Structures are given as structure tokens and as C-alpha cells.
Amino acid sequence: MKLHLGMMVAASLALAVGCSGGKDQDAGQEGAGAKSGKKIVVGFSQIGAESGWRTANTESIKSEAAKRGIELRFSDAQQKQENQIKALRSFIAQKVDVIMFSPVVEAGWGPVMKEIKDAGIPVIVADRRPDVGEDMYVTFIGSDFVEEGRRAARWLAKKMNGKANILELQGTPGSAPAIDRKKGFEEVLREHPGMKIVLSQSGDFTRAKGKEAMEAFLKSPVGRTANALFAHNDDMALGAIQAIEEAGLKPGKDIIIVSIDGVRGAFEAMIAGKLNCTVECNPIIGPQLFDAVEAVVAGKPLPKRIVVDEGVFDQSVAAKELPNRKY
């Protein structure tokens, strides 16, 4: 059963009174925290600090744990899967009550998640999906990246009247957001034969690599025919904007730019006329994650999938919306 954030509260209440709506999942045995009344201990393996989105996500998680008096053992993997696996194994050894993680890529988690299951520690997946069976975790809370890709393509098709040569800056290879955003974007492009991706490269979700990739695009004859850019996140778009300006072109005019996340820097770039649209991907999921932690520790069932609701913001609303932005 897929729940949207707004529905989550109702669903949790419903589930709390035993309503069976949707696929209830074994929330795993109660953590030690529930029994002895001692502080809940959560081990969280975060991907890194690669983008404004990630920084806001970490802040949301750390501040929510502190607010609830939950002990958070936090590990920053610097975007390396082997560091995440090491952290997960150390959480098993520490016998934490709940393990939470955001997998940097989809593949390669089977063995360590089996070790966690054998240790009887419930897992909450945050933000990105691992390629494992749903029985390996209690719930997955994060955005619908395919829909984010569709929204970016729909906006661009309208803006470009269905005709564009598009450059694409992909996120981390093998990561759920990069795979799914591309999938959603290309699904909509199939309805617009005049829209085509002429060059595509990964910028690994960072500003520096986004700039580098854009510089390479603009050095190629095909790249110079482009009049649009789809960046899988705002940080790469902001790097690309620098490269476009250094090449003597006008970002937001010569090259129309749509990206994803909705960080403050994207709104500022839209107000400056250098970015045209950002599709929101909400990083502030700390409250929902710790609602799920407390439900798991209390032995309450949870929906298998909780989707975060998001919007789309273009230049026409950027100045009005900026004061409301929380990240």
C-alpha cells in the first residue's frame, strides 16, 4: 500500500487501532528501548553531504531525534557504499533498537541486510530504495522519483512548445533517484517527438561535477546545438549555470534549465533569471522517519511505502515562494 505523506498520520492512527488497511508488515520485535523504557537508540547511515538537499535532510533527521530524546548514532558515508555497509555492521554490533539508512545505490545490500534481519533489528529505509525484497525492511519513506522526472519533462515540453535538444546531467550512477528520474523524464518525452536528449552524463549530484560535465557538453558540436538542460538535482544545475556563463551563453535564456530538489539556491537562481524551473523533492522527512521509529519500537505495524508529497516551482512563483522555503 502506497501512502502519501498527508495520509500517513491518518494511516498511522488507523493502524494504531488495528485497522488492517493495506499490507501490514511485521514491525519486527519490539526494540529493547520499548521494554526497559530506556532511550531509543537509532543507527543511521547517511549517504554523505554531497548537496544542499542532503545537508537539509541530515539537519532534519538530527534535529528531530534530539527533539524526541532519541539517541542517534550517525554515520556519513561520503557517498561510498562500502562505508555504509561498515556502518550498518557496526550498528548490528552495537545492538541498536532500529537501523535507518538511505542507500547510495540500489544494488549490493542483500548480504548486510540479511545480517541485520538475522540480528532481529528492524530497518527503516529513508529517501532512496535498495534493491531488496520488501520483507527486508519495515517501511520506505521517500519521494516518488519517477513522478519527479515526469513533472520535469511535462514542464519543459510546455515551455519549449514540444521542441528541444536537451542536455541531461544524471545523478549518481545506479542510484534510485538517477534511475527513476531518467525513467519518468523519458516516459513523457515519448509523447513529444520534437524533444530529444542529445547528450547525457553523470554529475554525481554535486555542483563541481555538474559544472565539469556541462563544460564537456559545451565543447562538443552536438552540445552546442542544445537549447535545454535537465539536471537531476539543483546542485548540478547551479554548477552547469557557471559553465554556461563561462562559455559566454545566457543560462535561463539560451539554455532553458529544469532541475529537481527545490533548494534555496535554485529559487535564487530563478529570481536571477538563470534557472527556469525546479521540481520539489522534500528532504525534511525527519518527523515522518521518527514517527515510524516510535511505531516500530512500540510494535505497531506500518505501511510498506510512504510517499512524500511535493510540488513544482518555476520563475513565475520563485520570488513569492522564496521566503517560505525551509531548505
Ligand code: GZL
Ligand atoms: C533525492 C536524493 C537526492 C537529491 C540530491 O531524494 O536522494 O540525493 O535529489 C541528493 O540532491 O544528493
